[in-house]
Amino acid sequence: MSFDDYKAVIDEGDTVILYLTISQIYSIRAEAKTLSKKGVEVENVFQTPYGALKCADLIGKPYGSKITLSKGWGYVMQPTPELWTQTLPHRTQIIYTPDISMIILQLEIAPGSIVVESGTGSGSLSHALIRAVKPTGHLYTFDFHKNRVELVREEFAQHGLSDYVTVSQRDVCSSGFGDELENKADSVFLDLPHPWQAIPHTLNVIKETGGRICSFSPCIEQVQKSCEVLSKLGFQEIQTMEVLQTSYSVQTRKLPVLDLDFLKSEKDGTETKGKEREVVKCVTAVPPASMPGHTGYLTFASLPPVWARSLQISLNQAQEDNSPDL
């Protein structure tokens, strides 16, 4: 119940982020009991590299406080969509914070927005969308897979977010988004293998006053087909981009300074390495050895208000005719 509003203290049932080091971050539940793999109720104990943690002990602890473990310590954080993205159980490839951030800004989402998402996947983006639209807006999220839908619905309930989100099982490519959503959405997000099949259906869900759309695709061929369909349907401001984030740690490195001037005067041939111990300190930001080289392409577009749509279609066609061949 810990994803809505800012909290001071851990309540029973809260999802809690346990921080050990910058690369050891886990999500656990502040509950005394849990179900074992065999479905039996057992004590809820989380094993960390620094010793076991009885989850019941977390209840009543302030967020941001230090937790002692048998062989070290950790800190408890209130979950944010960003921390959840780092710790959630992967059911699919997920969307990460740099892309999520760009999606929310480009789709112009704010409290009150009605947002449509397909597919839900592991719910990484969904949590950030809900934070942005609540309490007066709503997220309608669709996934093709029944089990994913059930799991993510349960997660939203555990996280206290059920009021702000509706999860449905649906193949939006073949069936569209349903009549209830007709002309309701401010923006639509698609993360589908064949987004170009779903794009025509988005014309029905976007408000008459217009709206924004985003399609996330790992492969350039998906982007090519999507852009073609978007242009034909009269979307404007079609823009494809890529955001890659590098994360640095800061280190102080010591560089030896060679003293070579003494060689000009000194005549005897003693140890050659004798004089190089002087060092200079150098503060530097160190990137990781390997970093994300690609997540996906983000394609954004605007659907104009109904009163400007037909004009836009003729404009797009004219531009296409006008473009020279390679």
Next chain:
Amino acid sequence: MSFDDYKAVIDEGDTVILYLTISQIYSIRAEAKTLSKKGVEVENVFQTPYGALKCADLIGKPYGSKITLSKGWGYVMQPTPELWTQTLPHRTQIIYTPDISMIILQLEIAPGSIVVESGTGSGSLSHALIRAVKPTGHLYTFDFHKNRVELVREEFAQHGLSDYVTVSQRDVCSSGFGDELENKADSVFLDLPHPWQAIPHTLNVIKETGGRICSFSPCIEQVQKSCEVLSKLGFQEIQTMEVLQTSYSVQTRKLPVLDLDFLKSEKDGTETKGKEREVVKCVTAVPPASMPGHTGYLTFASLPPVWARSLQISLNQAQEDNSPDL
């Protein structure tokens, strides 16, 4: 005549690089006379933002020395392929040094190598290829356009490089590279609108002991078609990459340091901005406001030696059959 070997002093006829500032670099010829646009012989004077330069005055000056202009000064440099790339007359989009560097290393070019290039374009890459293969190797370069061929041939002569290069007019896509080059080349470079049409012809020019190929293409569709053809023909180690270079200048910035602690004690409400004049110096590398976001994709591949080619084809086909659908 100044592109071959390292020179100390400017001779008559040398192409000379005039350096004014990091963004004002020009190539001029150390000759007393030049032809005007109307074909009349006139005095060879180069106009700079810092005054006129009589090119005849350069003869006999050491490379690396300072040249006084009427309103400032400049420096004379012996041309390198890199400086030439910065100053050459553009007849086409050209290939720049970061890509050129990668091409030469990946094509494993060294003195003695026989290299085939198409198209020659403005000769930017050609100069670097010649530097790498001379004096015992040779560059065979082809262009579709008659006039480009003539201009670049003249340039090579002026630069003293004619012994190391043969320029021919030819549409290699339709006509191949000619019988004289059969099984002669260590490596082949293609910068063509439809490289996949030329790739089959490269099988005839590459040595029986195998060789390397590179195709430079701005658009991903060209890459897709080229890779498909390369794979079918039994090339191996097919690799597509992109190199983007950022160039920094180093600056010392002064950041104001705010003194806010005094607010805790001081009681009177005097000028709020009175105390912020302390500064801290910060050395930082400043990237340009806008940098190259794309030049082209470089696709490299190896043609195995004849004794291993058929095996490679079957291997490539097996891999393709094996790859799952999206």
Next chain:
Amino acid sequence: MDQNVIKVGDFVIVQRQGYTKLHKLKAHGTLSLGSFTVELDNIVGEKYGATFQMKNFPGNRKLFTLEKVDEMPGITSINIEKSGLDNRNITDDGQSQNLTTEDISKLKSEELNSNSIVEKLINNSKTFNSKTEYSQEKYIKKKEKKYFEYVQIRRPTIRLLATMFYRQDPSKTLGIRIDDLSQILTYSNIQSQGTHLLYDSGTSGLLPAALLHQLGGGSPAHLIHLHPGNECQKSALVAMNFPPEQLNRCINVNLYSVLRCYYQQKETFDDPPASKKMKIEEGAVPKKPNWQMENERACQLLNKGVDSLIIASKEHPNALVSQLAQFLTGGRNLIVFNQSREPLQDLYLHLKEKLDFIHIKIVTNFMRNYQVLANRTHPEVNMTTGGYILTAFKLK
């Protein structure tokens, strides 16, 4: 009143091809757009998203008016007949165009049609045919842009403002690019709740506007916007046409002034809400100046602790963080933006030493746009550089 209708008093974005301009719509106002002066009267009462054609104003060559268009005429492409071989002999001495400025101005006033004007310019250019094909295409694009006759009227959004400001001059927003802005918003965990503290020494109001947008309308959340000068920068804040209720929850106060107020009157802020107290006082003492009321309002909120601390400063961040971190509630995030990496490295080491922050990271982004067209798909050939963001989590 229909908020889709363009009204006098609205801030609007006038878009002409890729170019956008922010404008406050006055009755009978004009706007200069490239080389044109345009009368905007005809857009009032029309709807956002509509497209207008610039037409010469009868009887005034210099002035253009806007006429709503509902369909586009067919656009024909310009044929290039002959191209040169290289750029060796092309010197731009300003003498290559036979048409005078006066001629061109006349062309514009007869009928503004970018296609026909560009064709006339080409026909009267001495050098066009000797330019390379590559330069010719560039020339046509540039001129078409200059004489393009259609504009669209858009309602300002954070996305459009961020893009426009950065394109005009990155220093207008301290170098905050759209990806930077988007990540500042997510890492600060901002939402329609809580109190948020921002120090901003000059983003043209973009950062407070973006944060306020995420707080939403009719919510209990507040933004305390600290600034270093006498007045805060607020271009983007006013451009967003926020309803007064929402705009009022952004408390703009001077950094020094509010800190002085906080330290001097600390004991009073634990009292019941300021609004009540003020009312009682109103009758007794002379009304306080507005800035003082705002300072006290901010101090009441600061005293309870804030749910995010965001800094985008020209000044070195260490002193600012040292001073302002006291207001940040334990368990919440600090976000510091800078165009250079070095000041954030200093801050990183400073925070590591002090031990009350964990999960400290510095991030930066590579962002690139793509041209996606049949057989011509590639990344755009120009790319910008963004800034750096330090994020850290405050311990209890």
Next chain:
Amino acid sequence: MDQNVIKVGDFVIVQRQGYTKLHKLKAHGTLSLGSFTVELDNIVGEKYGATFQMKNFPGNRKLFTLEKVDEMPGITSINIEKSGLDNRNITDDGQSQNLTTEDISKLKSEELNSNSIVEKLINNSKTFNSKTEYSQEKYIKKKEKKYFEYVQIRRPTIRLLATMFYRQDPSKTLGIRIDDLSQILTYSNIQSQGTHLLYDSGTSGLLPAALLHQLGGGSPAHLIHLHPGNECQKSALVAMNFPPEQLNRCINVNLYSVLRCYYQQKETFDDPPASKKMKIEEGAVPKKPNWQMENERACQLLNKGVDSLIIASKEHPNALVSQLAQFLTGGRNLIVFNQSREPLQDLYLHLKEKLDFIHIKIVTNFMRNYQVLANRTHPEVNMTTGGYILTAFKLK
């Protein structure tokens, strides 16, 4: 002798899928390749570029031998029948595989066929079916790689060595990535002429090998390779199988030792070439130790001036440049590589102050590889970071 034939004494690169290993071929030698020990006798006398299959050695389960293959059997893909929903319940407790190490070893020794082994591993895995499809594909790829039965023998090249060293451990080459290396070579303007001066404090011989490769065989050019220790690193230098004439033009000398020699015997280096002089002396005095001969040979060349100065150091570059720039002829280039930007910033400011260098730049690269496959084209999901290169032009 045909240089395409694999000979005892050659350095060869053994490639198995994306993995490569450098090996000096001895008579009757073995090589460990992943979990396999492989006998290499069968490759001697075959040609570079050939493909071999690993086959169990009769009578010795642990040992594999290589058999040349001329055609590949058809490869069938592995079908995934059932996938799990998320990775929530997958704990890698090492108990999920029913086959014992002994069982697997037996499978390998019966017939090494990655496809059939992977299928058996899957059939005997308790958790495979509950993994997500995504994890299953990863598992199959990983296992296929482990049991892949074909290897190829390649002749070492700079490209292959640079790629292999960086993949194994970037610190092996001071962080020099292939793009860095390529640009060091072009900016130094190296070619089959002149004298080139390199200080290298540990690139496993990659940098001297790459420079020597550009000097070519049978050329008059020299490389003076300064190193900080008793011996220089030379893995890549020897791996390249350079002819002795070429290898001999790379003069490997200790930095301190050669500088001392230079300062102490400065006046003698203007004399006729050392070789002549040496011959005369040979009869009279005892032969000098080899390192002393090399020092004198280097000093002769240094005294005439060098045509490029290249530094890739662990040490701060300022002192090195201050000392070594005296040998760089005016009109030639200085190239300094570092994995961090900061030491080069220091050098940049140092050079700006001193005024004898112009055209000073620091560059770095973004390099990315692509997967190009029908309908699945995208940049590779992992990317590395390169280093920084400072270039500067020395004035006369």
